[in-house]
Amino acid sequence: MGVRGLTTFVKNPSYTHDGSTTLLRPHQLSNTPVVIDGKGLLQWLYFENDVDCKHGGDYREYETICTEFIEALHQRGVKPFILFDGASNPDDSKVDTLLGRCRERIQDSAKIIDGDPESPKLRPPFTTAVFLKVLESKEVGYVFCDFEADSEIVALANIMGCPVIGNDSDFFVFDLTGGYIPLSSLRWKEARQLSIPCEKYSLDHFCQAYSMRREMVPLLAILLGNDYVSRETFDDLYHRVIKRSGNIPNGPNVRIPRTIRFLQSRQNFADGAKRLLKDEARRQGKEECIEKSLQAYHIAPESRYQAYLQQDPSMVDIPDCPLPAAYVDLYRRGAFPADYINLKFRNNRKKLLPNLVEDYIRPSCHLISQRIREAIYGILLHGLHDRAVQETGREGQDIKVFIVTGMPSLPEFGSLPNLERMIDLEEERRKVLVMEVLEVDHGRVQAIRDDLKLPVATTIYWRSKLDLPVTESGHHLMRVILLGIAICYSREDLNMDDVKGNLKEAPRVMNRTAVQAFAEWQSCMYYTMHLNTLVNRPYPTPDATKLYHGTLLHRIYATTRLQRDVNPDWVETDVLRGSPAALALFRHLDGVAQNQ
Structure with missing residues (x-):
């Protein structure tokens, strides 16, 4: 939610009754709980710290920033409780707003790839997963709400008598007992020894002014x-x-x-x-x-999530959504996508596909992953005659609705099970299901370490469906991806300055084919991870910080483009020199992907 123009006005008010020149007052944040708007925070941390958006994301750098932020709070005695938006409202009351934002992000993507010097920023698809990984590692209490989180954030903060931290002008409207701290005022990198300088707003002050x-x-x-x-x-x-x-x-x-x-x-x-x-x-x-x-703007007298955030596992239900308990817990932890709740239980067959930086002249980057989503919809809508879903995605520089029908079965596996049956299905059968969706022989990835089976199988699937100009090589692009994974997984064993020293700088004008191919790879990986979750995680969930480093991939591509290949000898003598383990990993992944 957001109120048009209100943030700017609060910072520079006019015509106040009491002569106030600002409605934000200096504050030192320390030794208190705080309730934070999760979506606003994860986006603000990415954009305000200028983490790469242009090349599809740098998840390792983002992880570092998120970790430093949480540590800065903990060091000042600030205990965060973070609430995220859940499923969209069943009545579609915000559909126009959501579609409008989707259009804006498509235009943002076009400006980025066209090299507009004033181009906006677009959040890459795995930022949420990376942020949640940090919260888990730092034992921060967080939860995904049933619907929009704003009113729940306010209710919890008022019960706890603490401030809300966020990046949403609607919080200027709520009557918050502990006040509201805009993220833009939080100078956490300049934090003094015992507190973090910031500015705080209160509705009392506004009403007085x-x-x-x-x-x-x-x-x-x-x-x-x-x-x-x-x-x-x-x-x-x-x-x-x-x-x-x-x-x-x-x-x-x-x-x-x-x-x-x-x-x-x-x-x-x-x-x-x-x-x-x-x-x-x-x-x-x-x-x-x-x-x-x-x-x-109504404030509830109690919080539905207080007990859950205080480690009471009994609060797991989602109203009118009889999910198996294991999936409810995944939903609350952000692993079970919220819009799948609408698809399965609320007869809301509309899905907004995420916006990535891609070449708007080409078909949507999500077309390549459609088969994976068909399997997802088939599982969610199991047993229904009508399994059609309205996907809103990109066509050219505008949005378009595409009808995608969930698949009822697979030739080898047979009828796709529902979520209830999935819980009891043997792990080996679930692995077979995932691999058949990806059209990869189950035995082909057996020799790969467990945490890389899913990324490599997804890469094989992606390579098989690439639609490239005749001047480009899918073999080359696949090796770029695999070398990037080998480097990211072996970063601790490598001198990254030496690695980068053997690569060209990422060109100012990006190669549109590479941009599109890497966006398509992220789309395939994104939905494969969703599928793996729905199938009750037969494979370990991949670590996004080790999967994709946008600027690194574009540098590898730029360095090897004329050869239309990533020469293993060049990798050995130059890029991965001095790291036999990293070289062995690249050769192993390459051999499996090439089916050698």
Whole structure:
């Protein structure tokens, strides 16, 4: 959720009743629990620290940053509890917002690959997995909620009497007992010995600065536009009535102070103001959106997740979703994707595919992994005659809906089991299922160490389905991927400066074929990991920090492009010189992938 323009206004307010020049006050964070918006934090840590987005991600660097952040909190006695959004609301009340963001990310991807110097950032697909890995290793309490997390974050923070930390302007609207600390104000790298400098906001201060009653602030958020109702809904009301409220001259960002003045003049008639909003929305058929917006700012008196975060394993149920307990736990820990809950139990057959940096001239990078998703949908929708799913993905530089039907069976394995049967299925059978989906002979990967079986099988699948220009070699691209994996898995045994010294710098103008191929590989790996989870993890979950290093892959590709191959002799004498173990791993992976 987010209120349009509110973050900028809070930092630089105007026309305050008490002369305030900021609504954020200096604060030293220490010795307290905090409740954190997980999605906002993981995205902020990636973007604010300039981790690579252009080449598809650098997960190892991101892991280091996440670790340092959690350690900075712990060293100051700050105990974080992190809540993540779960499944989308069953009523699709935010579908327009989600589709709009999807379009924006497609445009962002296009700007990045076109080399726009002002290009925005796009979060790579495995950032959530890396972030959760750090939380697990640092024993941080976290949970994925049933639906959107905002109201649960607020409820838990108020029960604990502690601040909320996030990157969402909706938190300026909630009545938070311990206040709200925007992530942008958190100077955790400059932390003093005993505290972290930051800025804190309170609704009390806002209401004092504008002589406004608390119950009017959600109406302000609705009039400004949020994820449930667009600002344009109230354009006519603004120009007819609100714009004339108070003596505020034209200028930048005046809509907020004018709307505040309008609500100030009506706060003794709060119910009347609500009716005015509803009447305006009713004229456009959006009255229900107003109700949902008001409900979104309601604070529950208790938290559904407090016991779970305090290590009470009994809180595992998901309302109206009779998942086996093992899968519920995976869901709460972020391993069972939330949108699969909607697909299986809520008759919401819509799936938004993640946006990656890719070549918009080519078909979507997710087309190559469609077979894997067909198997996923077949398992989730087991027993149903209609197994069609509406996938929203990219076509050109816009979104398009594609109908993908879940597969009912596999030729060798037979009928795909449902999740309940999957729990009791022998591990060997589940391994066979995964490999048949990937169209890889089960015995082909037997000689590979367990933690690399899934990545190598996925790479073989990806290579078999690559659609390349005649000037490119799938054999070459596969070896680039395998060498990248060998290097990342052997990093502790290598002098990375020597490795990089034998590689060209990643070109400023990226090769579009390489960008597309690597995006397709990430898509295949992403959905293979989902499939492995649904099949009750017959293979170890791969460590994303060891699987993909975008700039490294593009440097390997740029260095070897003219030869259209990664010469094993060059790998031995130059790149992996001095590390027999890394060289042996590369040769082994290459031999299996080439079926030698």
